Amino acid sequence: MAASPPLASLRRGPLVDLAVDQLRGQITSGAWPVGSRLPTEIELAQQMQVARSTVREAIRVLAHTGLLEARQGSGTYVRAQTPDDGWAARLRRAGLLDVYEVRQGIEVGAARLAAERRTDHDLARIDEALARRHAALAEARDEGFAEADVAFHQAVVAAAHNPLMQELFASFASALVECLRTLLADRALAEIDGSGAHDELAAAIRARDPERAARAAAAHLDSVARDLRRLLSTPGTGG
Amino acid sequence: MAASPPLASLRRGPLVDLAVDQLRGQITSGAWPVGSRLPTEIELAQQMQVARSTVREAIRVLAHTGLLEARQGSGTYVRAQTPDDGWAARLRRAGLLDVYEVRQGIEVGAARLAAERRTDHDLARIDEALARRHAALAEARDEGFAEADVAFHQAVVAAAHNPLMQELFASFASALVECLRTLLADRALAEIDGSGAHDELAAAIRARDPERAARAAAAHLDSVARDLRRLLSTPGTGG
DNA sequence: GTCCATGGATTTGTCGGACAACTGATGACT
């Protein structure tokens, strides 16, 4: 189970740092939602094949950065999805288009890596989000659609198995939701779908075809970026 | 219920948090100058009247905020007097490959945008850095080469006119220099040039050809990434 | 004299177990 050949080399550094990355990955990827309770320290230690003290040091680090909160006698809970340093504020000050352009670059690279490194578990998460997205699209539920769409992209990035990428993307999430809201305010839900671009991306990742995945991601993100540019350049909607 | 009793409990919170405060106080107050070595974990435990594991958790927290650095077999040292902000903390701990992969995504996108938005001034900066890079290459000056190379890429990103992208890339700079150093330690300077990939990228930006610029950037970064992966996955050079 | 390897001492990294402190819920008693 723990043998994942194509993954990052084991023992890159101290075990604690690896444990921190792994736990943070579960949070930033959305696998552990805000407010949820983590497995007990003993269970985590068994799952990661390390001692409880190692898990404790990792949890303490994340608790000190604001991502986790440990309550004695009760358990450890997810407090936030991204650290609350000045990085969030800087993002808020940046323009939507600037954020989207950076996201574009990251996600195209993530799509390529995801096609190379995805596990079956990654694929299941991607498919699950995609199914939710389809359902919301069929029922024309805007808010459900936005949530599922972001979850889909987050699952793709998670499949790239790059902690830094994952965290960066997670901090973009709120801005991306705002992008979607901006688009939804102007256009009908059906126009945003991108004519199955998401299905194509998922299929490419399933087929482990990096170039195809990168093309699918680039095409979709490009078209959305064009829409966003046109929309934001016209002084139509104040907001 | 939560009314604080007249006798404030000696334990304001978990012992570890108190230990963190105490250690941080020693650093921020200057009692422990930057670069100095801390007492051993056992000595600290005796001085604070806590167990070594408690001291360890506290040290780990401060290490992750950038104030301390623990070196196995050597000791724990003061790394900075104030916590480093933003992404610096996260980047320092991330693997070189992770950073490079994110950089890859950003710079390919930046190359495309640069081809669309570059001004004559941007072009001049790019050409100037490229000339310095060529000169350093001809004279086989490693350090000058690394500096000029990073300056070139930074100029390309600047030409994209996306403040967020620029800031993000700037925070990568130190990690990129380390990537270059890793490569230079293994290979000859001539092998790194990439057979004129930089000239091709500059030419594409000059010609305002986004797709050609993106292709040039992707090709170059991909080849370097492959070298880096091969180098970092083999335990050949002990760093 | 200079250089290297070599082995011991030192220090952090990880492990496993034990008990205390606290929480939440269950069940007994009034």
Add this chain to the structure above:
DNA sequence: AGTCATCAGTTGTCCGACAAATCCATGGAC
């Protein structure tokens, strides 16, 4: 029904042991 004691579960802290990495002094080869 309400109140309280009890108990299992979880985090907090402590302890001891060994592994891994580093530092340094010692000594031999040249």
